[in-house]
Amino acid sequence: MNMNMQQREEKQLETTIQAILNRVNDLKTATQALITKLETEYETINWPTFLDNYAILSGHLTGLSKILQAELAASLRSRIVLPLQLSCERDEALARLTEGRVPACTHDLVPDLLRTKPEPQAEQRLQQFNHKASTLSYDTAQKQVAQFTKVVSHVWEIISKGREDWDGESMRSAGMQPTHSMTDTHALVTAVGTGKGLRPGIPSIVPPGVAPGMGPSRGPTPQLGPQAPSLPKAPSAIKTNIKAANQIHPYQR
Numbered sequence: 001m002n003m004n005m006q007q008r009e010e011k012q013l014e015t016t017i018q019a020i021l022n023r024v025n026d027l028k029t030a031t032q033a034l035i036t037k038l039e040t041e042y043e044t045i046n047w048p049t050f051l052d053n054y055a056i057l058s059g060h061l062t063g064l065s066k067i068l069q070a071e072l073a074a075s076l077r078s079r080i081v082l083p084l085q086l087s088c089e090r091d092e093a094l095a096r097l098t099e100g101r102v103p104a105c106t107h108d109l110v111p112d113l114l115r116t117k118p119e120p121q122a123e124q125r126l127q128q129f130n131h132k133a134s135t136l137s138y139d140t141a142q143k144q145v146a147q148f149t150k151v152v153s154h155v156w157e158i159i160s161k162g163r164e165d166w167d168g169e170s171m172r173s174a175g176m177q178p179t180h181s182m183t184d185t186h187a188l189v190t191a192v193g194t195g196k197g198l199r200p201g202i203p204s205i206v207p208p209g210v211a212p213g214m215g216p217s218r219g220p221t222p223q224l225g226p227q228a229p230s231l232p233k234a235p236s237a238i239k240t241n242i243k244a245a246n247q248i249h250p251y252q253r
Contacts, residue, residue: 009075012075013075013076013079016067016070016075016076017076019067020064020067020068023060023063023064023067024064026060027057027060027061027064030053030056030057030060031057033053034050034053034054034056034057037049037050037053047163047166081114082114083105083110083114085105086105086106086107086110087104087105087106088104088106089104090103090104091103091104091105161183164182164183
């Protein structure tokens with residue numbers, strides 16, 4: 001019975017380690033692909049493409065976290081990893097296994113490679129920050145949160161404006177002229193909705209030749225192309241009637 005349980009635990013451990021290795025290899029491949037794109041396509045890569053590649057990294061990290069948090073990975077916490085041999089000489093098997101990143105298992109590399117806790121300096125600073133956060137008053141914390149939110153909002157506006165300019169430059173470089181401006185759209189919507197930017201009391205400017213109370217849209221429609229020949233003006237019906245009456249009764253008023 002104990003033998004079967006031990007074999008089952010070893011099988012689960014082997015399966016978990018294999019799943020972790022597969023996820024780590026996928027993460028490494030996605031990271032290499034993103035770095036290659038940044039190094040070779042930095043002039044043509046756009047923001048959506050970068051976000052798509054970054055989303056792949058995020059998906060692999062999420063999957064790795066789920067594996068490590070699962071019940072099957074609980075047995076890994078009871079495992080202890082120790083170096084079998086420390087040497088300053090080059091280990092070809094280790095170099096081949098790590099793709100040349102770790103040529104030898106030296107005394108300087110082991111604390112960093114097998115570390116399960118932060119470095120002593122980082123851990124000390126983390127404790128200081130936790131102590132400082134626990135001693136803050138509620139009002140002070142709210143003020144700092146409000147200030148931090150203000151800074152983040154300002155940075156977000158700068159990034160949004162930069163993204164808008166980048167999109168405009170991309171459209172111009174592709175031969176497409178932008179037909180809209182988000183800044184002007186927001187200003188127009190704000191002016192219509194809240195009246196911001198509109199100063200009351202300024203009389204509207206009426207173009208010459210337009211009667212008061214008539215908007216520019218009521219004027220004559222401009223003609224496109226060559227001007228059509230003007231037709232003879234028809235005589236006014238009022239003037240024609242007055243002229244005929246004078247001919248019939250020339251001395252009567």
